[in-house]
Every structure is written in structure tokens, then in C-alpha cells.
Amino acid sequence: MNLEASTQQLSYIANQASDARVNIELETEGMTLNLGPQHPATHGTLRIIVRLDGEQVVSAEPVMGYMHRGYEKLTEVRTYPQVTTLVNRIDWLGSFANEVPFILAAERLMDVEAPPRAQWIRTALFELSRIANVVLFLGDMAVQLGATTPVFYAFRDREFVLNQIESVTGGRFHPNFDRIGGIKDDLPKGWIQETKDVLARIHSFCDEMQDLVVGNEIFQTRTRGIGIIPADVGLSYGLSGANIRSSGVDWDLRRDGGVGLIHDQLDWKVWTHPDGDSFARYWVRLQEVRESCKMVDQILDGIPSGPIMAKVPRIIKVPPGEAYVETENPLGIMGYYIVSKGDLVPYRVKIRSASFNNVSITPWVLKGVYVPDVISILASLYFILGDIDR
């Protein structure tokens, strides 16, 4: 017994020593690796120039602009109702959520408030687009770590959510449904019950992901302790949304922001995670989908009756002034700074998109990690190229 134990110990030490010798003897040399612009792990055309020493990243420099569409310039020649068509294309997986802060900013300048029914339907669609967006992330992150099944489940179940969005707005991806002073149309017949069925599906999808991905040992090894972002660093880079909440910052604009959505009348919870690693970012998003389902469920039970449009003139002229409105979008905080000179078109619109700031931390967080972890970290930061390049 004693002999056996000591033999085991000796062989263990010998193994360790031989490993150490290999590490000393293997010379590493620097090389430059181009991730992208057509890398499957980037949701579009993000190019990252990674300089490596062996398997370790020395520096990482994202190169953007492959998809820059110049929306800030284009808004200067579009009337206010036309701008929503543009901003739909910023974060294309949760398009409706892009329109909301812009419309709210214009409403603030015009001193218009949407009627309660419009606000409730707006919030329902806002949360449905979050579900459609983040459900895809839950499957996509797993596929980037080598598990192919979850992404099929994600695409399958997201389709039901998109169907619900489509049956209200007429557009699967680009609803263009929000209007200054309300929303374009009322809910179709039978929509509430159908949506409840879809929410039940999403709930079971979340449970499935909990079993398949979160509880998976390989997934945990690949994500736990990888890409840790401390709260203060994340804040100074402007990280927002689930990325900063998974670093332990308890800050959610849906609860703290207090702009024209009705989240404060619902019963829900802001989830945070103290770790700040890739796993935490996945876990927080999983909980957020569940919370969103809960929210939509309560909204469906409580939509008040009444008009869906406030009284606004047919030709919209926004009084001179400046306003900044931000909301908690699926990817993080999205805001519009509108400068109006009392014209038909905005004088200047600054679009503060979430992914731009979320990705700007990559040179910091990728320094010193190993190549396989680069994929894990990029996937967990969850960006959409249209949201970076605007």
C-alpha cells in the first residue's frame, strides 16, 4: 500500500518533470495570425490581427470598417420617420430594439408620450427581440466551442419568436414598426395565446441549454476562468449589458433607466455573476432570456386597452434641442444623441452602439491568452458586426 502510493507519486513527479523539460526544450517563435475577415467565429467581417508567441497571444488588434455604412451621415439627410429604417440594420438580430431609443429620443424632444397600450406593446416587442437575439447566442457560443447540436436547437426555437414578431410587424428581421408617438399597428387576433405557447417553448429551450451546455464539463473547462474582465476595467472601456453584469456590476437600464418603457411595472430580476469570465457571460445571458420570457408573459396578461398613437402631426418636425436616450438592448446599452435644429431632418445623430465598446476591450482581454481561448472569449463577448461598424 505504502509502496504503491510512493510509486504513483514518483511516476507523477517524473511525468511533470518530463513535461517541464519539453516546455523548456521547445522553442517558440513569433508569428502573426489573421483571424478573419471571413472567420466563422466573428458573425460577419471582423478581422483581428493576432501576434502569437507559440500558442500565446502577444497582442491582438481588431481591424474594422469592412461593413461601415455611414449611418451617422445618412441620418442627416433622412427625415425622422425614415431614420428607423436605417437603424433597423444596426443590430440585425434584434432589430426592433434599435428603433426604440431613437424614437424615445425624438419623443423627448417633441414632448410627446406614447399612450399606455403602445408602451406595453413596445416593451413586449423589445423583449421578444432580445429573446430572438440572445437565444441565437446561447446556441452559437456552444458551436464555437465544438458542440454542434445546440445551435440547431437555437435556430429552431428562434424561428418561433421571429414568427411572432413577424405576425405583428410584418418583418422577420427588420420590423420598422416603432413610430414617434406610438406604434404602427395593433396586435393581430390570437397573437397573445400564440406568444404564450412560444414562451413556453423558449423556457424549455433554456432548460435544455442548461443541461446541454452549462452543465457540460468540456464547456466549463473551456470557459471557466477564461477571459476575466474586472468590473473597473470593463466600465472604463464602456462595456455594457450582460458583459458588465457578469463582472458583478448590478446595473441594468431597464430597471435604472426609467425611460418610456414599462419594465418598472413588471416583476423581474437583474442577474449578475461575480466571476467576469466567459462562463459568467454565458450564464447571465441564459438567465436574462428566462427573465425576458417572464416579462413578456406578464405584459401579455396586462396590456391595457386604448389608442396606440398619440396625436402627432402628419409631417414631423422636431423642435430644436438636444437629447440623449439610451436603453438596455440585447447586446448592451444603445443610445442616440440627437441634435435637432427644428428641421425635418436631424442635424446630427450620434449612435452609441453596444458592440463598438464591447469589442474595444479585445486588445486588453486577449493579451496573454491561448489561441483556443481567443475563440471562447470572442464568442462570449457577443458582438454583431453591424453594431460595431454602424
Next chain:
Amino acid sequence: MSSPDTTEEGLVEESVESQGDLIIDEERDVLVESIKKDLGSDFIDSHVTPQIDIWIRVTQKAWLETARVLFEKYEMSFFNFLSAIDWKPSPFGRDMDAAIDNTDDEVDIESEMEWGVTGGEKRFQLLARVHNPVTNIGINIKADLEGDFPEVETWIPVYPGANWHEREVMEMFGISFTNHPNMVNLYLPTEFEGNPLRKDFPLLSRRAKPWPGIVDVELMPGEDDDETEESGEET
């Protein structure tokens, strides 16, 4: 949501008193006064929209100092964005809008510069926003910039996240940032000439093919034919 005395969990108790129609936002007023004291003569102007937002305007040389004060003393740890505004109206007037969209008959091309909230003196104004996630108060900072191709100190020592925002401002407005480690174009190709977000940079696609204007004049089913622009509400 719009009631000033919300006591929702997590909402910071804002010391707000409603005096008739006049809403006073003591917390934000006190904050602005305190910042004014810290910055001294570099603090030019401020504007508070009760319950909603704060704007301050500082001098160009105090740009970095302002960030430092806000970060260290007021714990504005969240960097929101950094951008700029070109206040000189476009020399092309409204020729890039469709004629049918124009309701103003007179377009004053030679119009003077008019500044927005907190006023201004120069053509270019920097605009940045930082936020305190604990008290949930954000603040917009503006600074007038001297000259046609201004230079100003970078915010990177305080907010590392300003890096890409400053590169974007550099290529889009021609405002460069001193002590920036990597002052190259972010989106545009290196050989690109001009600064697209300046108002005197024409939108060439509109030059080549003007916008058709409101072409969707077909009435929706059930919409009244007599509904004209003067009397009609948005449906």
C-alpha cells in the same frame, strides 16, 4: 415611470421636489455646482434638465482634466461615448433633400452658426458622455475647439475605452488627439481624403441621384381621401 417620486427598488432616491409645474432636481444641481467649483475658470456653462440629464461645457485645455475630475472625484467610471459636432451648417443648403419633402420655402444657405444646449463659440465641439452606474447619473461634456484642424489631449489615461472613439472622431471630423498611441483611421481606408461627418463633405450618392421624396402616396384601405396634411393626424 414618469412620476417623480418613484421608489422602485434599485432606483436611486433622487431628491426631487415638485413645486407646481417647476421640477427641481437638487441632486443634479448640487453635482453641477460642485464640478464648477473644482474646475474653476475652465468651467464655462452648464444646463440641467431636471430628472433627465446634465450638460457642461469646459475649455479645450481642461478637456483631460475634466475627465480626471469626473472619474476620480465623482466616480463617473462608465465611459459612454466620445464624439464631436460640426456646427457650421452645410454650404449645400437643402439641395440634398428631395424638393417634395421641403416645406420651408426659404432656405438660408449663408445662415450663421447656432449652437445647441450650453451654447458655443467655435465650429467644432467635442461631445462626450460618462456615467456613474451607482447613482445612475450621466453627464454630457462639451468643449469648443480652436481652429480648422484642432488638436486636443486624449482621454486614454483616464478612460482607455476612448481609444477607438477618438480614432473615429479623427477620421470623421479631422480632430486629432495628442498622446494617442495609435492615431490612424479606424473605419476608412488609409488613403481616404476628407472628413465625412463634416457638414461641408457632400453626400455624393445624393448628388448623383437625388432622393425621390415621398413617393408612397397610395392610400391605405379605409383611409379617408379628404385627409390632407393640414387636418390629418398620423394614422
